[in-house]
Amino acid sequence: xxxxxxxxxxxxxxGAVHALRGVSLKxxxxxxxxxxxxxxxxxxxxxxxxxxxxxxxSGSIKLKGKSIEAAEPHDIVRLGVGHSPEGRRVFSRMSVxxxxxMGAFLRKSxxxxxxxxKKVFDLFPRLKERESQxxxxxxxxxxxxxxxxxxxxxxxxxxxxxEPSMGLAPILVEQIFDIITEINSRGTAVLLxxxxxxxxxxxxxRGYILQIGEVTLEDSCAKLAKNPKVxxxxxxx
Amino acid sequence: xxRISTALSAPFAPVRAYFxxxxxxxxxxxxxxxxxxxxxLTRVPPFDGIxxxxxxxxxxxxxxxxxxxxxxxxxxxxxxxxxDLGYAAFFALGGYTYAFVASPFTGVxxxxxxxxxxGGVVGAIFGVLLGAPTLRLRGDYLAIVTLGFGEIxxxxxMNADKFTDGVNGIGGIDKPSIPGILQFTLxxxxxxxxxxxxxxxxxxxxxxxxxDSRIGRTxxxxxxxxxxxxxxxxxxxxxxxxxxxxxxSIAGIVGVVNAAKITIVTxxxxxxAVSISVLAAVVLGGMGNTIGVATGAFVIYLFQSxxxxxxxxxxxxxxxxxxxxxxxxxxxxxxxxxxLVLMMxxxxxxxxxARRRMREFAPLKIGxxxxx
Numbered sequence: 001x002x003x004x005x006x007x008x009x010x011x012x013x014x015g016a017v018h019a020l021r022g023v024s025l026k027x028x029x030x031x032x033x034x035x036x037x038x039x040x041x042x043x044x045x046x047x048x049x050x051x052x053x054x055x056x057x058s059g060s061i062k063l064k065g066k067s068i069e070a071a072e073p074h075d076i077v078r079l080g081v082g083h084s085p086e087g088r089r090v091f092s093r094m095s096v097x098x099x100x101x102m103g104a105f106l107r108k109s110x111x112x113x114x115x116x117x118k119k120v121f122d123l124f125p126r127l128k129e130r131e132s133q134x135x136x137x138x139x140x141x142x143x144x145x146x147x148x149x150x151x152x153x154x155x156x157x158x159x160x161x162x163e164p165s166m167g168l169a170p171i172l173v174e175q176i177f178d179i180i181t182e183i184n185s186r187g188t189a190v191l192l193x194x195x196x197x198x199x200x201x202x203x204x205x206r207g208y209i210l211q212i213g214e215v216t217l218e219d220s221c222a223k224l225a226k227n228p229k230v231x232x233x234x235x236x237x
Numbered sequence: 238x239x240r241i242s243t244a245l246s247a248p249f250a251p252v253r254a255y256f257x258x259x260x261x262x263x264x265x266x267x268x269x270x271x272x273x274x275x276x277x278l279t280r281v282p283p284f285d286g287i288x289x290x291x292x293x294x295x296x297x298x299x300x301x302x303x304x305x306x307x308x309x310x311x312x313x314x315x316x317x318x319x320x321d322l323g324y325a326a327f328f329a330l331g332g333y334t335y336a337f338v339a340s341p342f343t344g345v346x347x348x349x350x351x352x353x354x355x356g357g358v359v360g361a362i363f364g365v366l367l368g369a370p371t372l373r374l375r376g377d378y379l380a381i382v383t384l385g386f387g388e389i390x391x392x393x394x395m396n397a398d399k400f401t402d403g404v405n406g407i408g409g410i411d412k413p414s415i416p417g418i419l420q421f422t423l424x425x426x427x428x429x430x431x432x433x434x435x436x437x438x439x440x441x442x443x444x445x446x447x448x449d450s451r452i453g454r455t456x457x458x459x460x461x462x463x464x465x466x467x468x469x470x471x472x473x474x475x476x477x478x479x480x481x482x483x484x485x486s487i488a489g490i491v492g493v494v495n496a497a498k499i500t501i502v503t504x505x506x507x508x509x510a511v512s513i514s515v516l517a518a519v520v521l522g523g524m525g526n527t528i529g530v531a532t533g534a535f536v537i538y539l540f541q542s543x544x545x546x547x548x549x550x551x552x553x554x555x556x557x558x559x560x561x562x563x564x565x566x567x568x569x570x571x572x573x574x575x576x577l578v579l580m581m582x583x584x585x586x587x588x589x590x591a592r593r594r595m596r597e598f599a600p601l602k603i604g605x606x607x608x609x
Contacts, residue, residue, distance in 0.1 A: 020467075089464060091462055105471055
């Protein structure tokens with residue numbers, strides 16, 4: 001069976017800058033896969049290319065065997081790719097509830113959507129407490145929860161998470177990672193981009209190391225965590 | 238809100254609650270009452286001394302036309318967050334559309350009422366035509382392109398002598414009529430007043446409904462964060478085109494009415510100054526607030542057409558040679574400039590800020606609560 005998400009030799013440019021130099025990776029149904037790399041390695045670009053915010057100049061991106069590299073961002077959301085972008089990007093002047101409604105934008109409102117509101121509030125009780133508060137007035141951790149919740153409202157088959165731990169206190173980081181595991185255990189595959197390699201390798205099954213736009217290493221997370229090069233470069237030990 | 242204003246509005250609470258529930262009806266009633274109150278007001282001092290009631294009614298009609306333009310531009314700027322500096326072009330296209338099919342110039346005389354709709358359609362078509370290739374541009378770049386379009390349209394109309402009679406414009410445009418019942422004339426301002434007020438109420442109701450709809454929500458989203466909107470599945474190109482088309486079609490409709498009111502269209506009526514004056518009204522009233530921008534337009538128009546004119550008469554009476562030379566009407570452009578600069582510096586949310594916009598201009602307290 002075709003993997004849920006598969007990138008083959010994807011090249012993306014920002015003008016003349018060659019940002020992704022042939023990235024290939026795959027995510028199987030129900031997996032958490034992490035993408036690790038230093039600043040500027042192309043992690044965010046990879047996610048943006050998958051969700052159609054950047055165009056791949058060559059290579060293929062397939063969702064369940066169906067090509068999506070030429071699709072528009074809104075169609076890619078419809079096909080089941082949820083993207084929680086870097087820097088959270090909540091609609092800061094909309095309330096928490098309105099943000100979640102935007103997440104369900106492509107769905108017909110009805111009992112199904114109401115159920116998902118409940119699910120998101122179950123995962124993030126804090127959001128329920130702040131339901132009518134303007135999103136921009138919440139703490140960074142709460143905004144991160146909202147960004148993930150918003151992406152979940154589209155009922156994604158795969159969730160792209162871009163640096164969910166950025167700028168958060170360590171205890172909150174753990175909480176967010178617990179929730180990512182929880183989301184995954186409910187059946188959503190996750191492609192996790194992280195600088196916090198230690199945490200990411202802790203919850204993911206497999207990992208890819210990205211260096212200057214290229215995948216240089218691919219292995220199970222257990223093995224990556226033991227790899228001396230990885231330990232030196234990304235785990236700081 | 239301050240305690241005093243809360244206390245003052247307390248007795249009106251049930252009325253407000255009723256109209257919040259039935260807003261379209263509320264707008265209808267409000268506009269109707271206002272349209273009766275305004276002419277009555279001109280019969281009492283000091284207003285009765287300024288000009289005749291008929292002249293006042295005529296001024297209110299023009300002010301309402303201007304206010305409709307402001308409401309239309311507000312959809313583009315205030316709702317979708319797209320800076321359009323060439324809005325007058327769509328106004329011109331509406332006006333010329335009607336002039337072509339209802340004047341001795343072409344010899345065609347189509348009835349006015351269906352042409353109202355046609356003006357809207359023409360506006361929308363040109364809105365999409367301009368929007369489709371340019372809406373990928375952001376901020377300043379879009380402003381420059383729309384500015385260019387706003388100049389191209391009147392200049393084309395001026396130079397296409399053969400089809401538009403150039404600078405002379407097209408005159409003798411048919412006035413509306415309701416066959417067998419009512420013929421609009423230049424000397425009786427009341428029928429046109431009624432028509433414009435009714436249209437004003439309709440457009441306002443339509444815009445409020447649109448704002449509450451799914452489309453309105455997508456405009457909020459792209460104004461706040463285009464990328465996040467895209468990630469949520471909003472087709473931002475379509476959403477922006479919709480805003481452009483709605484704004485342009487309102488300008489087109491109003492263009493038809495304006496042409497029928499003054500019975501002549503010339504390229505000069507649609508220059509950059511018109512776009513800027515409508516923009517000034519939107520900024521003054523409060524971007525995003527429909528009632529606010531309509532009020533802003535009323536205030537600016539009446540200020541320039543009544544107060545500045547009065548200033549001329551006043552100064553003439555003083556008989557001071559230097560001051561006599563000054564035509565204060567020329568100062569309207571200074572007025573727009575002052576309004577735009579002062580508002581941006583002191584109160585960028587406008588006099589009547591939209592509720593959501595109020596949040597946008599208020600400093601956000603991010604992360605104060607801190608991580609626990």
